[in-house]
Amino acid sequence: MFFNIGGKLNSPLRLEDARFSAEDLFGILGGYDSCMLTAGTGFLSYDDEKLASSVQTWRKKTVSRMRGTGLFDDDGQEAEVLSHALLPILQPEIAISNASPGGAASAGLFVGQDGWTALKKDKGFLGGWAILPFDVNQDFSEVCSSVFDTAKVERSAFEDSGYIRDSERDTLTDAVNSGDLEALKSIAWLRNVSADALQDLSDAYGASLGKKPKALELWTTHTEGCEFEPVGGVRTPFPSSGYRKTSQVTVIPAKGFYMKIASAPCEGDPFTFEFDDELCRARTFCQVGFVREGNLFKEAFAIPEWYPKDALSIDDETWIPTKR
Incomplete structure (x- = not known):
C-alpha cells in the first residue's frame, strides 16, 4: 500500500x-x-x-x-x-x-x-x-x-413507515432507549406506525445480554438531473440548475430501521429553494420506517421527486405524547 x-x-x-x-x-x-x-x-x-x-x-x-x-x-x-x-x-x-x-x-x-x-x-x-x-x-x-464500517443488515420482522414531526424525533429516540412503551404506543397510534415494530426496536436496546444495536448517522445529497458549472474556475458542490435535495438519516442495520429528516421541493419551487430558510423548512419532512422486503439503505436514502402530500409540517410543535 x-x-x-x-x-x-x-x-x-x-x-x-x-x-x-x-x-x-x-x-x-x-x-x-x-x-x-x-x-x-x-x-x-x-x-x-x-x-x-x-x-x-x-x-x-x-x-x-x-x-x-x-x-x-x-x-x-x-x-x-x-x-x-x-x-x-x-x-x-x-x-x-x-x-x-x-x-x-x-x-x-x-x-x-x-x-x-x-x-x-x-x-x-x-x-x-x-x-x-x-x-x-x-x-x-x-x-x-x-x-461505513457498520454491521451487516438484518431485515426487520416488520414492514412499515410513517411521517412524524421534527420534535418527535427526540421523543421517539428517548422512548426507544428508555423502554417507555406508553409513549411508543402514543406515537404509533397518532402517526399510524406499528406499535409492535417500535416495541421490538425498544426491546433490543433494553436487552440485558449482548450488544446493543448500533445506530449509523449519515448525510445525503441528491443531485439527479442537476447540472454543475465551475464558479471562478472551481467546481462547486451546488448545481447551477436542477433540484438539490438533502437528508440526515439514522440507520440501525441490525433492526432494519431508519429515521430521516429530508427536504424535497414542490412543483414550481425555484431551484434555490434550499437557500430560502422559510421555504426550505416548509419543504422538510421526517419519516421513520422498518424494512422487511426491500433494501434498507435504498429505502433509508430515498427522497421523492416532490414533497410528499402525506408529510407533516415539522413546525407544528404542539403534540406531546400522552400516557395511554
Whole structure:
C-alpha cells in the first residue's frame, strides 16, 4: 500500500492501493465533491481566486508525483481506471457521507449512472484518501456496510413507515432507549406506525445480554438531473440548475430501521429553494420506517421527486405524547 502521500512514485500502482490527500482530490476533481467530503473547514477559508489558483497547482503536483504509476497518462490525463472511478463523484445522483457537509468525514459513497465509487480515509493523522470503485451488481446494503464500517443488515420482522414531526424525533429516540412503551404506543397510534415494530426496536436496546444495536448517522445529497458549472474556475458542490435535495438519516442495520429528516421541493419551487430558510423548512419532512422486503439503505436514502402530500409540517410543535 502506498502510504506516504507526499513522496514520488515511479512504478505501477493499483488504484485501490493509492492514497490521495485532500489537495490531490481537489486538484483532480477541479474543486469540491458534492458532499464537501474532503473540504473540512480549511478550504472554506480560501477566497475564490486563491482557491482557483491552488486547485491548478494541486493537480500539477499530483500528476507529477504519480507519474509512472499508470494512473495518469503521459499527457497528465487520468488513465481509464481512474477516470471511470471519478465519474460517479463528478456526476452523482446520490452522495452519502458519514459527516455533515464540510465536517470531519472519513467516508463517502457516490452513486451515479456510470457506477459507484467510495472515498475512504485511512486512520491516523497522515492517513490519505482511497478511491474505491464498486461493481454495481453488488448488493447495495453490503456496499454501504463496507464503506461505513457498520454491521451487516438484518431485515426487520416488520414492514412499515410513517411521517412524524421534527420534535418527535427526540421523543421517539428517548422512548426507544428508555423502554417507555406508553409513549411508543402514543406515537404509533397518532402517526399510524406499528406499535409492535417500535416495541421490538425498544426491546433490543433494553436487552440485558449482548450488544446493543448500533445506530449509523449519515448525510445525503441528491443531485439527479442537476447540472454543475465551475464558479471562478472551481467546481462547486451546488448545481447551477436542477433540484438539490438533502437528508440526515439514522440507520440501525441490525433492526432494519431508519429515521430521516429530508427536504424535497414542490412543483414550481425555484431551484434555490434550499437557500430560502422559510421555504426550505416548509419543504422538510421526517419519516421513520422498518424494512422487511426491500433494501434498507435504498429505502433509508430515498427522497421523492416532490414533497410528499402525506408529510407533516415539522413546525407544528404542539403534540406531546400522552400516557395511554
